[in-house]
Amino acid sequence: MKRNRSVLMLLVLLLLGSPAGGEEKLSLMLDWFPNVDHVPLFVARQGGIFLKHGLSVEIQSPSDSADPLKLAAAGHVDIALSYQPQAIIAASGGIPLKAVGRLVGSPLSTLLFLDGKGISSPADLEGKTIGYTVPGMMDHLLDAFAAVNEIRSFTPVNVGFVILQSLAAGRVDAVMGPFKNYEPVAMEMEGYTASFFELEKFGIPSYDELVFVAGTMIWNRKGETIRRFLDAVEEALAFTKAHPEEALALYFEAVPEAPREMERKAFEKTRPWFGPDTRLDAVRWKTFAEFALQWGMIEKEVNVHEIVAER
Structure with missing residues (x-):
């Protein structure tokens, strides 16, 4: 029909x-x-x-x-x-x-992380390893997010689009770039619960x-x-x-x-x-x-x- x-x-x-x-x-x-x-x-x-x-x-x-x-x-x-x-x-x-x-x-892009990892505010990312998806863009957004939210020390890692595997394996603590309409759904279907910071609510202008x-x-x-x-x-x-x-x-x-x-x-x-x-x-x-x-x-x-x- x-x-x-x-x-x-x-x-x-x-x-x-x-x-x-x-x-x-x-x-x-x-x-x-x-x-x-x-x-x-x-x-x-x-x-x-x-x-x-x-x-x-x-x-x-x-x-x-x-x-x-x-x-x-x-x-x-x-x-x-x-x-x-x-x-x-x-x-x-x-x-x-x-x-x-x-x-x-x-904005659909977020800074995403798994529930139960002790992250409830940007301050909890201090000293963490944070992945990013698109080199040349999301690494820059990550740096800006960190500066605006006073995250003084973190380790950036390019994870590409290997998001769930990187989080589940503990390779990174969070990832900059996953879309709020897509990755959380995919992760839920794999048995994981994700939370995220919406960028425009944490100092990044809407775009x-x-x-x-x-x-x-x-x-x-x-x-x-x-x-x-x-x-x-x-x-x-x-x-x-x-x-x-x-x-x-x-x-x-x-x-x-x-x-x-x-x-x-x-x-x-x-x-x-x-x-x-x-x-x-x-x-x-x-x-x-x-x-x-x-x-x-x-x-x-x-x-x-x-x-x-x-x-």
Whole structure:
């Protein structure tokens, strides 16, 4: 029934305004492997919304979480799904990019730890070993979190995405970077209970977790096409909010290998954090950029009005 519904929606969209062939092609690289953070993107593709806006969008997965932004800046992909802190750090380093929109407009990243390990406040992390997930971003966020919360001594360790194993084995006491909608669910299904510090509640300014980034040259050349892409994503965000079960069915249709029980639970936690639109707030970006400069996340000041694209 759900599959029939998705086919019916596609036919309706085609009848109501899809162009007759000649779609413009865009390549989109995700921040990581497909997961429920990306549901609206697969709604737009599977449900014909991209097609309705005259677009053919190829969705790619990276081999490393640092690749999407670099490949977008170099023009090897049209759009990358990245993170606001990562974009700020890259811009400070002179990488030519344009932040063009958002998918998830609130922080999902946390500093996560297992229950029963004697951690109830940031002060309890003094002298601990703390992992981080994405080099070049989460290690900087960890340093800033420690400075703001007066954690004077700790040992940072790059654990990548080997989060549960690193915590369960006692290799690290906590990890900077796991998403609050995803890893706690996965850990609970393995019999572990996780707690976390939400970064925006412990001194880190609120930011857009997942953002669309294009290289400056691509934006200058394909800006209008990318704007249509963002319009399509907004339509998909609205559909996901109004029809969550149908949206999740479209995602599972596109990613049949997804672990359904875990991703269904994670999707319920993710839904409030989407959108509600794709528009970026330059003032909020400026606040984060100033914080990043103040606490040593970046060395060079970032003019956010140069990197946040006008819509």
